[in-house]
Amino acid sequence: MNAIAIKHNDEIIDLQTAEKLGFEGEQIHLDNSDDSLEVLRHSTAHLLAQAIKSLYPDAKFYVGPTVKEGFYYDFKTESEIGEGDLKKIEKQMLSFAKKKYEISKYEISMDEAKTKFKDDHLKLAVMERIPSDTVSIYKQGEFEDLCRGPHLPNIGLIRYFKLTKLSGAYLGGDSKNEMLTRIYGIAFADKESLKDHMTMLAEAAKRDHRKLGNEMKLFTFREEVGAGFPIWLPAGGRLRARLESLLFKAHRKRGYEPVRGPEMLRSDLWKTSGHYQNYGENMYFTNIDEVEFGVKPMNCVGHIKVYEDELHSYRDLPIKYFEYGVVHRHEFTGALHGLFRVREFTQDDAHIFCTAEQIEDQIIEVVDFVDKIMSTFEFDYKMMVSTKPEKAVGSDEVWDISTQALKNAMDKNSLPYEIDEGGGAFYGPKIDIKITDAIGREWQCGTIQLDFNLPERFALEYNGEDNDKIQPVMIHRAILGSFERFIGILTEHFAGEFPMFIAPTQVAIVPIADTHKEYAKELSDKLIDIGADSEIYSKNDSLNKRIRTAEKTRVPMLVIIGDEEVEGKTVAIRDRRTREQYNLSEEEFLSLIQTKINEVNF
RNA sequence: GCUGUCAUAGCUCAGUUGGCUAGAGCAGUUGAUUUGUAAUCAACAGGCCCGGGGUUCAAAUCCUCGUGACAGCACCA
Structure with missing residues (x-):
């Protein structure tokens, strides 16, 4: 097999360039290695542009890079292009190939290039960003494109x-600029890999939480509601309640006190906090008796009012x-996405008021808490330290101190993290915890935010050792982030097959005939006593049908009871995965369920 | 918010170039059947075809404005 490019000083160099410069190196062949796919997909992007140019001669081209999930090309044409046109473009690409x-x-030279592409304002925009004096042009047939490469030697290799x-997609990723058309694609070296x-992708779509949420009756949305x-349905309500109760205990063990602030507070308070100025357009407001109230977009102000209710000592x-x-947050319509992005959600929110000296220990304690929960669910997550954003309150000095405090806490405990420059909250820097969904998208869940500004703005204080007034530091933190998003991710993670301790229903009971219903009810009551929910499938359907229906709900455990079981006080358990059956005595069964429910502790 | 696609029964979907009373499967109700491990049979019921406005002899179908959904962009305290 011939090479398509070479690797020189850890850089992929295409044959066109290597020949000219006399470079040598390890050969890259057309296969599904990262290097090969990089070249293949980049050239496929060019082939896409060539096809677009022939179908829409007025098209102007911006950039066509490879990305994690394939490649794309951004361009502009006066013709309207719809999803239905993709087939047509694919066909044209094949015929060129x-x-x-x-x-x-x-x-x-750059000057020549500017003349050459003088009618293409998009290419001129690309050239604005290139510092060099010369640029390279790649040509295939009649089609030419300004590009750095690397590329395949021949477009016939693209199949x-x-x-x-x-x-x-906005030009340059800036919503102030014009919008271009973007087409995404994927390419592989062989047919099997493409398939x-x-x-x-189809498998991932099957575990989409919106689809499963509908099938499993966890939640729903309605046009007339907004x-x-x-809207949480009974099964979703049960799942959520289990999560809430597990998490409640976990907080109590770690010294958190449950409190509750009002749903809406006078706007003056949001002005003091800075939310009014910074996020006012995303808040819901109402006027009552000529007083304006804002529905809370965050819980911190409520918690600040709890703190202010009494004087505090450094000892506390x-x-x-x-x-x-x-x-409630008024998100853009285009941002809404199932349970992942909603306008009303419930945070597992907490605020820690502490001294400057306690910051590090508190951050580490929260990071441990996060890890405990993420590892229980076997989630892969990563942490990002986000620094001062453009919209920010407070002095640079305070920002430096607090950002450094976050990094120190992480560094001293050798916790890995990435930096998100300018990604902080307006009142302070933060550590975000990001989990990956079924198709590889990352979603922010937990967050730990360090805040010197709100204590300042609300003039919070505590009495120090010398009876002097000292300003406390606030740490805002959420572990799941929101129940909505977290349950959405859980659903995709388990493909709806929730483990016993979190499942909406722990056991499905199928009585064989009407005479076994009484025992079924008895079992169900005993299950409630040990904190397990069950459902009895006693409808007038065939036994097979009822087993099928129960299995399809993805319930973790299915028990069948008939004459033998009633008589011997036992249950016949059916394993959902293997379809194997075995019998347990009633006591064994109940203690098994109890163990499985209690095996998790955050 | 932006670009593109879309909206028919509780759910999943048919419904030809505008043309008779808008269909199916599942779910639901009612019978019959009482079942030993993934769909028993039958009958019934279920629709302002997302909403408003228009074009037309005639609109689920075409146009328009909303609302909502999907993909991506931008945004995410």
């Missing part, structure tokens, strides 16, 4: 690709308040 055009490369998505990739306002610190706080 069949012509096996060579991809050649030549270099011209197994698919255009996947069509959408808009496997499409199958993988976008982004979830840290003070930790927690609340399952319902918040």
